[in-house]
Amino acid sequence: MSANARDTILAAAARLIAREGARRLTLDAVAAEARLSKGGLLYHFASKDDLIRGLVETLVAQFDAEVETNSVPGTPGAWTRAYLDATVKAPVPGTDAHATREASGHGPALGSTGIAAAVANNPSLLEPVREAYRRWQRNLESDGIDPVTATIVRLACDGLWYTDLIGLDPLPGPLNHAVISRLRAAATCAHRTETATTLPADENQPR
């Protein structure tokens, strides 16, 4: 068992949701997946809602931390680009990024699972997400670049999350790469002083 039983349980819950859907997130199933009895599980999370709250809050906290890590303040659009990078790097269960995080001891890799669980069980548990988005939107709009461009980058990132959440086919690799490059370029050059800005595309710009 890992140093932190809570993380073990959250990771088990995330795996379960990723594999079998939010419907199958039952206390019994989570306990089994985490190799724990239901009693043991309920010692760490007082209720099912509490467990989902843990998933959601961990997700938000991890995303915030990722943005923080990627952000190099100073240049306009830095926060927006960090937001983009954090989205792209988000560890979707079943991918390399997932396994990497899982193995590196930086907490469980959750992907969209917490969102799915909250939507399925109790939408009011999404309140931390709503609150985080208010904060993120504020940061995007005051990032030194055109707020419309920053918001489009955000929406496109949300689109990537949406794709993960409902299990759509991921974009083909080259297209995905080109899209990210384009968004990144847009968040670099969209000066807020202009009313009408252009979003230059530079598909092969290295990171």
Next chain:
Amino acid sequence: MSANARDTILAAAARLIAREGARRLTLDAVAAEARLSKGGLLYHFASKDDLIRGLVETLVAQFDAEVETNSVPGTPGAWTRAYLDATVKAPVPGTDAHATREASGHGPALGSTGIAAAVANNPSLLEPVREAYRRWQRNLESDGIDPVTATIVRLACDGLWYTDLIGLDPLPGPLNHAVISRLRAAATCAHRTETATTLPADENQPR
């Protein structure tokens, strides 16, 4: 009771999900909302999955119809712009567009409710959505404009759906309008012949 009992039931289910969340989508609750007994409900939809399948398929069909209506083929990017318009016009339960559709006899207004129900209950019911997205992505990539731009428009649209699905604050009206105008402009001017395209912004372009 409306001419079509199935539509009545689907609308009731959508209202229920919008009001109380996908968790509350029980056969008893849907029956009560539709003023019907559970037996009567199960006469029209053989199972709960069948009901959710109805929600999902109706959603996809309505969206397709909306795109079809908005699309004026001929100019490059026409399909992409129609996709954008269909997203923006999608009747979210509880809004004007919702009530309008509901009253106009064009079938129930579903918003994201079918997606939420499928995510919550049985992700495999999302297969029609996945299939639709494959089709939509093909259309976007062969719309006579730069595929990267078209895909970004799609992702931003998905972001708007995501916002609806998890109940985030909608964008402030002016920003929302500016974002849509910008996306629309991008889907108008991004010629596919160029490797690197620009996305001119024209925030006050009338529709």
Next chain:
DNA sequence: GTGACTGTACCAACCAGACGGTACACCACT
């Protein structure tokens, strides 16, 4: 036209299983 029969629409009552949650015993370690 009338009685036998059929198909559609709906309903009330019930059931078996799943699920969240509780109670409490147990055990290792300090």
Next chain:
DNA sequence: AGTGGTGTACCGTCTGGTTGGTACAGTCAC
């Protein structure tokens, strides 16, 4: 002996789905 952590057993409720009907409109042979 006490505390953190875990396991077992159980309970009440919820819920999807089944069963066995009712009501009634249509239709078709006679």
